[in-house]
Amino acid sequence: MGNLSYAILGTGALGGFYGAKLQKAGNEVHFLLNSDYQQVSQNGLIVESKDGDFLLPQVNAYNNVNKMPSCDVVVVALKTTQNHLLTQIVPPVVKNNGIVLVLQNGLGIETEVVQIVNNVTVIGGLCFLCSNKVGAGHIHHLDYGKITLGEYALNYHPVGITARMRAIAKDFENAGIEIELTEDLLLGRWKKLVWNIPYNGLSVILDATTDELMTNLYTRTLVEQLMFEVQLGAKSTGRILPDSFIHTMLEYTVNMKPYRTSMKIDFDENRPLEVEAIVGNPLRIAAANDFSLPLIRCLYQQLKFLDRRNSL
Amino acid sequence: MGNLSYAILGTGALGGFYGAKLQKAGNEVHFLLNSDYQQVSQNGLIVESKDGDFLLPQVNAYNNVNKMPSCDVVVVALKTTQNHLLTQIVPPVVKNNGIVLVLQNGLGIETEVVQIVNNVTVIGGLCFLCSNKVGAGHIHHLDYGKITLGEYALNYHPVGITARMRAIAKDFENAGIEIELTEDLLLGRWKKLVWNIPYNGLSVILDATTDELMTNLYTRTLVEQLMFEVQLGAKSTGRILPDSFIHTMLEYTVNMKPYRTSMKIDFDENRPLEVEAIVGNPLRIAAANDFSLPLIRCLYQQLKFLDRRNSL
Numbered sequence: 001m002g003n004l005s006y007a008i009l010g011t012g013a014l015g016g017f018y019g020a021k022l023q024k025a026g027n028e029v030h031f032l033l034n035s036d037y038q039q040v041s042q043n044g045l046i047v048e049s050k051d052g053d054f055l056l057p058q059v060n061a062y063n064n065v066n067k068m069p070s071c072d073v074v075v076v077a078l079k080t081t082q083n084h085l086l087t088q089i090v091p092p093v094v095k096n097n098g099i100v101l102v103l104q105n106g107l108g109i110e111t112e113v114v115q116i117v118n119n120v121t122v123i124g125g126l127c128f129l130c131s132n133k134v135g136a137g138h139i140h141h142l143d144y145g146k147i148t149l150g151e152y153a154l155n156y157h158p159v160g161i162t163a164r165m166r167a168i169a170k171d172f173e174n175a176g177i178e179i180e181l182t183e184d185l186l187l188g189r190w191k192k193l194v195w196n197i198p199y200n201g202l203s204v205i206l207d208a209t210t211d212e213l214m215t216n217l218y219t220r221t222l223v224e225q226l227m228f229e230v231q232l233g234a235k236s237t238g239r240i241l242p243d244s245f246i247h248t249m250l251e252y253t254v255n256m257k258p259y260r261t262s263m264k265i266d267f268d269e270n271r272p273l274e275v276e277a278i279v280g281n282p283l284r285i286a287a288a289n290d291f292s293l294p295l296i297r298c299l300y301q302q303l304k305f306l307d308r309r310n311s312l
Numbered sequence: 313m314g315n316l317s318y319a320i321l322g323t324g325a326l327g328g329f330y331g332a333k334l335q336k337a338g339n340e341v342h343f344l345l346n347s348d349y350q351q352v353s354q355n356g357l358i359v360e361s362k363d364g365d366f367l368l369p370q371v372n373a374y375n376n377v378n379k380m381p382s383c384d385v386v387v388v389a390l391k392t393t394q395n396h397l398l399t400q401i402v403p404p405v406v407k408n409n410g411i412v413l414v415l416q417n418g419l420g421i422e423t424e425v426v427q428i429v430n431n432v433t434v435i436g437g438l439c440f441l442c443s444n445k446v447g448a449g450h451i452h453h454l455d456y457g458k459i460t461l462g463e464y465a466l467n468y469h470p471v472g473i474t475a476r477m478r479a480i481a482k483d484f485e486n487a488g489i490e491i492e493l494t495e496d497l498l499l500g501r502w503k504k505l506v507w508n509i510p511y512n513g514l515s516v517i518l519d520a521t522t523d524e525l526m527t528n529l530y531t532r533t534l535v536e537q538l539m540f541e542v543q544l545g546a547k548s549t550g551r552i553l554p555d556s557f558i559h560t561m562l563e564y565t566v567n568m569k570p571y572r573t574s575m576k577i578d579f580d581e582n583r584p585l586e587v588e589a590i591v592g593n594p595l596r597i598a599a600a601n602d603f604s605l606p607l608i609r610c611l612y613q614q615l616k617f618l619d620r621r622n623s624l
Contacts, residue, residue, distance in 0.1 A: 205517060206617055218616040225610075294606050298537075304530035305518055 004171055007071040007093040008032060011040065011061075013131040014103060015077025016139045018147075018177065020045045020056055025175035030060040030068050032089065037063040039136035048134075049141035051176065070095040073168060076102045079266075080109060080277035087116045094120055099164055103127050103147070105196060105262075106277025107189050107285060110152035121164050122152040124185045126192045132265075146178040148192075150185025156237070158184035190234035190241060194249050196278050198226035200263035201299040204273065204306060211258040214250075222295075224250060229293045233282050236291035273307040275300065316483055319383040319405040320344060323352065323373075325443040326415060327389025328451045330459075330489065332357045332368055337487035342372040342380050344401065349375040351448035360446075361453035363488065382407040385480060388414045391578070392421060392589035399428045406432055411476055415439050415459070417508055417574075418589025419501050419597060422464035433476050434464040436497045438504045444577075458490040460504075462497025468549070470496035502546035502553060506561050508590050510538035512575035513611040516585065516618060523570040526562075534607075536562060541605045545594050548603035585619040587612065 005028040008019035016031075023029040033040050041061035047054050062068045065088070074094045076086065083104075094100060096119050102109050103125045110122045130143040149169060153159045160183045169179040182188040202213055202223065213219045227246045234241045263273050279300045286293050317340040320331035328343075335341040345352050353373035359366050374380045377400070386406045388398065395416075406412055408431050414421050415437045422434045442455040461481060465471045472495045481491040494500040514525055514535065525531045539558045546553045575585050591612045598605050 202614075206614060208617070212621070213617075216617045216620060218613040218620075222610060222613040295610050298534060298607050298610050301530040301534040302514075302518060305520070305525075305528045308528060308530075309524070 003028075004072040004167060005069070006030065006171075007068055007074045009065075009074060009076050009089055009093070010078035010082070011036065011045075011137075012077065012079075013133040013139055014127060014129060015075060016045055016133065016137070017047060017049075017129065017131045017141050017145075018075065018077070018103070018127075018172075018175075020047045020054070020059075020139070021175040021177055022171060023056055023059065024054060025171070027171055027175070028060075028071075030062060030071060030093075032062050032065060032068065032093075034063065036136040037061060043137060046138045047141060048139070050143060051141070051145075065089045065092045068093045071098065073099045073101055076100060076104060076109075076113070078104070079271070080104050080106055080274045081272040083109065083112065083277075086113065091117055097121075099123055099168065101125055101149075101168065104277065105192070105274055106281055107193065108281040109277060110156075110185070114152065114154075121162075123149055123165060123168065124152055124189065125149050126188055146180065147172065148180045148182050148188050150182040150188050152185055156184075156186035158186070184239070186237060187234070187239045187241075190230065190237070190239050190282075191245065193233070193278070193282055194227050194230045194241065194246060195253070197230055197282065197296060197299070198223040199253070199259075200261045200274075200278055201226070201303055203261040203264040204267045205299070205302050207264075209258045209260055209264075210253050210256060214254050220250075223253075226295050226299070229296050230282070232291055233286040233293055233296070236286040236289035267306070267310060270310055272311060273303060275303045275307055279303060315340075316384040316479060317381070318342065318483075319380055319386045321377075321386060321388050321401055321405070322390035322394070323348065323357075323449075324389065324391075325445040325451055326439060326441060327387060328357060328445065328449070329359060329361075329441065329443045329453050329457075330387065330389070330415070330439075330484075330487075332359045332366070332371075332451070333487040333489055334483060335368055335371065336366060337483070339483055339487070340372075340383075342374060342383060342405075344374050344377060344380065344405075346375065348448040349373060355449060358450045359453060360451070362455060363453070363457075377401045377404045380405045383410065385411045385413055388412060388416060388421075388425070390416070391583070392416050392418055392586045393584040395421065395424065395589075398425065403429055409433075411435055411480065413437055413461075413480065416589065417504070417586055418593055419505065420593040421589060422468075422497070426464065426466075433474075435461055435477060435480065436464055436501065437461050438500055442571075458492065459484065460492045460494050460500050462494040462500050464497055468496075468498035470498070496551070498549060499546070499551045499553075502542065502549070502551050502594075503557065505545070505590070505594055506539050506542045506553065506558060507565070508573075509542055509594065509608060509611070510535040511565070511571075512573045512586075512590055513538070513615055515573040515576040516579045517611070517614050519576075521570045521572055521576075522565050522568060526566050532562075535565075538607050538611070541608050542594070544603055545598040545605055545608070548598040548601035579618070579622060582622055584623060585615060587615045587619055591615060 008015045011031045044057040126148040131141045320327045323343045356369040438460040
């Protein structure tokens with residue numbers, strides 16, 4: 001394919017970071033913005049990063065998708081709580097035979113995306129990124145950045161490593177972003193949920209950082225029980241996560257620096273929580289396959305209560 | 313029996329209220345106090361009550377059980393978090409062939425009490441009381457007050473209505489306290505847990521009043537699911553709670569005034585939570601009978617985390 005053009009839908013901590021890295025490496029990138037549009041169209045983007053700070057004084061900034069050119073790759077970098085906008089903003093910017101790259105957490109989003117576009121490949125990307133937006137057009141990249149890419153096919157049927165995945169991987173790697181390719185996007189998404197469901201959920205419910213959850217024996221056990229329920233959810237869709245993966249995740253988190261999860265940050269900033277994508281969709285997908293996940297359902301109910309009150 | 317004498321172990325919002333009512337009605341009452349001892353031994357007890365305020369300028373106040381006379385009825389009115397003291401404070405004050413009346417929440421406490429006294433009848437009392445201690449020796453009775461009494465026998469075998477229960481009931485009724493007698497103490501305790509486990513637990517975890525929990529559809533459903541797990545716990549000990557009882561409790565709570573539960577008050581006041589008596593013991597008793605209660609266990613783990621952090 002070569003020389004892919006990129007549209008970044010949602011120029012925040014995640015979309016702004018990856019988009020800026022791609023442009024810096026020489027790719028054509030178009031940024032959709034909302035509240036930061038004025039600032040960014042005049043002054044560009046600033047990225048402070050542990051890998052080196054840089055400034056892009058001039059970027060292609062838009063506040064309206066209909067003014068954007070069609071691009072080879074449309075990067076969905078909104079929070080999933082904004083996904084009701086996708087039907088309006090994705091179709092105008094994606095080329096025929098183009099790619100929609102969904103860089104979001106949770107489950108079931110690719111299934112929604114294929115329903116709103118035709119002749120388009122949908123690729124899911126799981127980002128391990130620690131980044132904040134600290135001001136308009138100003139991104140602070142704290143750590144990590146790796147993306148696991150997997151191509152979507154009907155019902156998450158695994159399709160192996162495709163040429164399109166490799167093309168995107170090449171651009172991102174050129175831009176200094178570590179990429180892993182997975183033959184099974186759904187397996188990758190469940191693996192990420194093993195971490196995301198317990199830590200995002202309990203961090204909000206108990207107002208806790210990851211280290212607090214792991215130091216207390218009761219919540220450590222609860223985290224583990226929740227992880228085993230995610231394993232059961234994966235099994236309900238025919239994906240096997242070995243017990244050793246769960247033990248690795250627990251060990252990994254014990255050894256991490258104390259961490260405030262993304263859902264906790266959203267909660268503290270009074271933003272809507274990604275409860276449906278991260279907790280509700282896995283629950284519903286497991287239920288559709290006749291698996292009940294009682295602890296995850298309990299977390300879901302508690303989070304829905306807190307999310308609603310937080311929005312009042 | 314006639315003319316029973318009473319020792320009140322724990323002269324707080326509950327023990328102070330019932331003890332004062334008994335003394336006002338002419339019973340001999342001895343009050344064990346801790347921090348309020350000086351104040352109460354000099355100035356007595358004040359009860360502000362929706363049923364009429366009254367002052368007892370002179371009460372039998374003690375700060376040491378060994379100075380108290382042996383009484384016919386020893387009323388355990390401490391919080392269950394203080395129950396490690398029972399081995400020291402109950403035996404010295406209870407007459408041979410006397411009664412220990414346990415006015416505490418939760419499960420399994422009578423079993424502990426019979427292990428520390430001989431030749432004594434143990435009666436459990438379930439209090440439906442809304443009362444606060446607003447100052448030293450100063451009690452504010454807001455609402456309710458009814459007590460359900462049931463006599464304990466080995467393994468909570470139901471023993472029907474006994475003469476001792478009737479004798480206590482007579483004194484309390486003379487003092488203006490509504491009494492219900494139950495033939496099956498364990499059934500009564502499980503019934504109370506149908507309310508106490510979901511509302512006490514979730515009110516602390518979600519920082520919520522009863523009306524907030526019932527207005528939100530997600531937590532309302534969670535409350536109901538927790539109630540059905542309590543029903544399962546009761547079943548594990550051979551006690552049948554009909555579904556209609558659960559629906560009555562839900563309806564009753566919807567129609568109550570917004571209420572801050574006793575566990576939430578303890579939490580807000582930085583006092584230890586009665587997690588073990590109210591949540592841990594039911595879990596362990598069900599587990600010993602091979603019943604698992606996953607949602608109640610999840611609540612327990614969350615509460616243990618919060619209780620520990622609250623005590624730091």
